[in-house]
Amino acid sequence: MLEKLIEVRGISKMYGKRKTKEKIHAVRDISFHVNRGEVLGLLGPNGAGKTSTIKMLCGLLEPDAGSIHINGLDIGRKRLKALEHISAVLEGNRNLYWRLTVRENLEYFAGNRGYSRQQVAAQTEKLLNQFHLKEKEHQLVNELSRGMQQKLAIAVALLANTDVILLDEPTLGLDVEVSYELRKILKSIVTEEQRTIIISSHDMPVVQELCDRAIIINKGEVVIDEKVENLLRLFETRAYSIKLSEKLSAEQEMKLYSRFPLSTYKASSHEGIIEVNLEHSQDIYELFDLLKEEGTVVESIDRITIDFEQVFIQIVKGGKPREVAAFVEC
Numbered sequence: 187m188l189e190k191l192i193e194v195r196g197i198s199k200m201y202g203k204r205k206t207k208e209k210i211h212a213v214r215d216i217s218f219h220v221n222r223g224e225v226l227g228l229l230g231p232n233g234a235g236k237t238s239t240i241k242m243l244c245g246l247l248e249p250d251a252g253s254i255h256i257n258g259l260d261i262g263r264k265r266l267k268a269l270e271h272i273s274a275v276l277e278g279n280r281n282l283y284w285r286l287t288v289r290e291n292l293e294y295f296a297g298n299r300g301y302s303r304q305q306v307a308a309q310t311e312k313l314l315n316q317f318h319l320k321e322k323e324h325q326l327v328n329e330l331s332r333g334m335q336q337k338l339a340i341a342v343a344l345l346a347n348t349d350v351i352l353l354d355e356p357t358l359g360l361d362v363e364v365s366y367e368l369r370k371i372l373k374s375i376v377t378e379e380q381r382t383i384i385i386s387s388h389d390m391p392v393v394q395e396l397c398d399r400a401i402i403i404n405k406g407e408v409v410i411d412e413k414v415e416n417l418l419r420l421f422e423t424r425a426y427s428i429k430l431s432e433k434l435s436a437e438q439e440m441k442l443y444s445r446f447p448l449s450t451y452k453a454s455s456h457e458g459i460i461e462v463n464l465e466h467s468q469d470i471y472e473l474f475d476l477l478k479e480e481g482t483v484v485e486s487i488d489r490i491t492i493d494f495e496q497v498f499i500q501i502v503k504g505g506k507p508r509e510v511a512a513f514v515e516c
């Protein structure tokens with residue numbers, strides 16, 4: 187049975203600007219839950235409210251309204267007990283000892299968890315290898331690159347063996363190769379180990395590659411909460427762009443929308459373009475019939491990919507594409 191490890195109910199957060207007394211509504215009535223073993227992506231552009239949400243989850247910020255339960259414990263009431271179940275790596279904040287080496291940091295934090303000497307050695311070795319940090323094991327943290335520090339910070343968070351791990355923008359500010367490497371490491375961890383992880387990111391590939399489910403947030407609100415596989419299936423189906431040598435008649439246009447409600451039709455003075463997302467590829471013949479009725483000539487047919495990223499960009503621009511609108515309503 188699915189076990190709800192985190193339950194967020196209607197949390198909100200406002201920030202006040204002292205000078206202007208203006209209020210910023212960073213998080214507006216957000217609700218979601220996370221099951222044990224699930225990897226949840228919090229996806230949204232800069233300023234969407236991801237960091238504020240994560241800070242509320244790990245007790246660094248108090249919500250103005252709503253509640254957060256972790257393993258059945260209310261953070262507002264049983265703060266310390268609830269927070270025992272969570273470790274977090276926040277954006278720009280790396281909980282490491284800068285004057286200790288990579289290995290010493292891992293050993294220190296493993297020791298802190300009350301592991302035996304043998305367990306400390308085994309855990310340290312495992313993480314050094316998993317995060318490709320073996321070569322740097324004797325280097326001081328303050329001499330490491332930003333990417334190495336980030337890898338170590340995540341390794342330390344995993345070491346704590348808490349029920350939930352929060353990673354706020356884990357690849358932010360890393361160069362392309364390190365970001366790719368970190369994604370691969372995280373991928374192997376989420377596939378091999380049953381960890382419950384929340385990863386916030388404004389970077390689509392991170393969520394697409396690592397997460398089971400994605401919550402897209404924009405302007406402090408949840409826009410979509412869906413399994414990533416469903417989102418991908420929905421947006422990467424059979425989409426075609428069909429160029430016509432003339433415009434559709436009003437009747438054809440009406441028929442088009444009634445038969446293919448998710449299609450779009452654009453017309454210029456002398457031609458028309460239909461973009462249609464077909465559930466079954468044979469549906470295209472119905473579309474041809476519709477065109478044939480009035481002898482409309484097809485100039486070209488191109489396969490188009492409406493991917494997750496395009497949809498995300500459209501959502502955060504404020505407009506919901508037809509597909510998303512229909513999807514959200516159903």
Ligand SMILES: Nc1ncnc2c1ncn2[C@@H]1O[C@H](COP(=O)(O)OP(=O)(O)O)[C@@H](O)[C@H]1O
Pocket residue numbers: 201202210211212230231232233234235236237238239
């Ligand atoms: N300490 C703060 N004081 C005032 N405004 C803040 C503070 N932290 C965040 N904000 C504002 O709240 C909104 C959400 O920010 P944040 O949660 O950091 O979003 P994200 O992590 O998605 O970029 C933004 O408009 C941001 O400018």
Ligand SMILES: [Mg+2]
Pocket residue numbers: 236237238277355
């Ligand atoms: Mg942030």
